[in-house]
Amino acid sequence: MNRIVTLDEFIIRRQMDFPFASGELTGLLRDIGVAAKIVNREVNKAGLVNILGVAGSENASGETVQKLDLYANDKLIECLKNSGECCGVASEEFEDYIPIPGVSSKTSKYVVVFDPLDGSSNIDVNVSVGTIFGIYRRVSDPEGPCKLADFLQPGTQLVAAGYVLYGTSTLLVYTTGRGVNGFTLDPSIGEFCLSHRDIQIPDRGNYYSVNQGYYLKFDLEMRRYIDHCSDLNLQLRYIGSMVSDVHRILFQGGIFLYPNTRKYPQGKLRLVYECNPLSFIVEQAGGKAITAQLERILELPVKHLHERVTIAIGSPGMVDEMKDFVERYSAPPMYKHAEAG
Ligand code: AHM
Ligand code: MG
Numbered sequence: 001m002n003r004i005v006t007l008d009e010f011i012i013r014r015q016m017d018f019p020f021a022s023g024e025l026t027g028l029l030r031d032i033g034v035a036a037k038i039v040n041r042e043v044n045k046a047g048l049v050n051i052l053g054v055a056g057s058e059n060a061s062g063e064t065v066q067k068l069d070l071y072a073n074d075k076l077i078e079c080l081k082n083s084g085e086c087c088g089v090a091s092e093e094f095e096d097y098i099p100i101p102g103v104s105s106k107t108s109k110y111v112v113v114f115d116p117l118d119g120s121s122n123i124d125v126n127v128s129v130g131t132i133f134g135i136y137r138r139v140s141d142p143e144g145p146c147k148l149a150d151f152l153q154p155g156t157q158l159v160a161a162g163y164v165l166y167g168t169s170t171l172l173v174y175t176t177g178r179g180v181n182g183f184t185l186d187p188s189i190g191e192f193c194l195s196h197r198d199i200q201i202p203d204r205g206n207y208y209s210v211n212q213g214y215y216l217k218f219d220l221e222m223r224r225y226i227d228h229c230s231d232l233n234l235q236l237r238y239i240g241s242m243v244s245d246v247h248r249i250l251f252q253g254g255i256f257l258y259p260n261t262r263k264y265p266q267g268k269l270r271l272v273y274e275c276n277p278l279s280f281i282v283e284q285a286g287g288k289a290i291t292a293q294l295e296r297i298l299e300l301p302v303k304h305l306h307e308r309v310t311i312a313i314g315s316p317g318m319v320d321e322m323k324d325f326v327e328r329y330s331a332p333p334m335y336k337h338a339e340a341g
Contacts, residue, residue, distance in 0.1 A: 002264070005193035007033050007172065007183045024108055025160060027085040029174065031107035032112075032133055033192055035079040036164040036172055039072040039116075039131060040185060043123070043166040045116065068123055069093060072116035086110045087138060088146030090305055092227065097143040097305065110159070111136050111150045115273040118163075119241020128167035130243030134277035151305060153214040155276035155298035162281065163243050173247070175284040180250075194300040196251075202288040203317040205253020208234045209245040217261040222292060225322050229255075240268060243280060246278050246313060251286055255314035255322060257290040266340060267292070267310030271302060275311050277289070288319035291337045294326060300338055309337055 003262055015026045073093040080086050081100050082169040087108040090097035102108065122129055137159055163176030170185035172192050184198030209230040215223060230236075234254070239245050245256050258269050269275050274335040275300035279289035279297040289297040292310035300309065312322050 004186075004191075006195040009179065010183070010194055014178075018088050024085050024110060025176070028110055028112065028135060029160065029162075029176075030062060031079045031083045031085060032076070032162070032164075033172060035072075035076045036131060036170070037185065037190065038075045038079075039164070040166055040170045042068060042071055043117075043129065050310070062068035067120075069120040076114055076116055076131070076133075080112055084108060086135075088112075088150060089114070090151045090272065092270055092306075097146070097148065097151050097213070097308075101145070109138050110140060111138055111146050113151060113268065114274050115243075117238070118274060122239070122241050127239060127241060128165055129241055129245040129248070130163050130167075132163045132243055132274055132277050132278070133161065134158050136225055136274075148305075151272065152302040154300060155271075155280055155294060156301060158276060158280045158298075161277035162270065163247070163278065165243060165247050167244065167247075171195070171247075173250070174279065175281050177280075177284065180281055180285045185327070199226075199250060199285050201250050201282060201285040201315055202253030204315050205249060205255075205318070206235050207237045207249060207252060207254030208257070209236070209238050209249065209254060210257040210259075211238055211240070212236060214261045218259050219265070219292070219324045219330070222257070222259045224329050225325040226257075228321075228325060240276070242274055244283065250282060250287070250316045251314045253315045253318075254304060255310050255312060255318040257292075257322070260310050260314075261312040264308060266337065267308050269308060269311055271297070271300060271307045271309040272305055275309050275313075276302075279311075279313060282313050286316060287314055289313040289314045290319060290323065293336050294323055295338055313339075 011026050011029050017234040020146040042244050073091050085108050088099045088111045090113045113134050117129050118132050140150050160176045164172045180199040184190035184195040186193050275297050282297040283290050
């Protein structure tokens with residue numbers, strides 16, 4: 001029988017790969033692992049609304065029942081605050097970032113960005129949702145509180161990123177820029193155990209993932225590419241939870257698209273909380289991630305915390321092919337995300 005490697009053990013082992021590491025990043029990743037277990041417990045009982053009460057009502061103990069995405073948000077912030085391993089967080093749930101004061105005069109050099117529960121509109125119907133996170137080294141003066149600039153760094157500056165998928169099993173996938181590894185939560189021992197070592201995305205896959213209901217609202221070149229996927233007899237899979245859709249593609253190959261539509265002319269998904277962390281992971285696994293205007297996601301300047309962006313992410317061979325279609329069919333000059341206001 002193979003020896004079980006827990007997430008904590010793996011993270012500590014990896015710390016040794018960085019000779020001058022102070023242990024802060026290791027601590028941060030472990031805190032996120034703890035928060036993920038707490039959120040997992042709540043997500044798993046989300047169906048028990050009759051017993052626990054619907055969001056906004058009072059539960060049997062007289063506490064107000066929170067929406068799960070807000071619950072996940074609070075738990076992540078709580079875990080990160082308590083350990084003092086990060087000096088600030090920015091969440092998709094909050095308008096602004098939150099500075100975290102140092103614990104016992106220690107100020108951390110990292111900030112964390114996250115989408116606490118991506119795809120949360122799916123919870124009521126028992127479909128997989130997930131937490132997405134990214135970690136940056138702060139660029140502001142380490143003696144003072146963190147600043148907005150710490151969070152507005154391009155994705156190329158991420159030092160770590162990951163996601164937790166609350167699915168048929170609960171899986172935590174992360175990278176610190178040296179490959180991607182996955183850990184499955186073993187509920188019997190309450191530990192994330194190494195289950196997917198050095199994940200590599202296939203060059204091509206059988207799946208394309210896009211909200212085809214918006215087909216007529218996409219630009220011509222994107223419609224041509226989607227027609228091409230259909231001509232190739234690729235299978236359409238769209239959960240409506242980006243973290244779950246990208247997870248499938250990471251393991252089985254394929255392409256996920258969220259292009260501009262008339263409703264979302266700059267795309268719907270958030271650059272800071274969703275697209276940058278997932279692009280870092282996918283690139284680390286050998287994949288690619290670009291905008292519908294063909295710019296590399298990780299290189300985009302970040303203008304504000306809740307900026308939206310278009311995205312095509314997945315198998316390298318398929319992202320390249322989409323790029324060819326867009327180049328062939330789009331009428332110049334092409335709008336660039338980076339130049340838009
Ligand atoms: P959320 O962060 O509010 O959950 O929204 C993001 C989600 C993604 O997970 C998913 O890919 C997308 O919204 C689905 O949008 P649509 O319903 O427009 O296809
Ligand atoms: Mg989201």
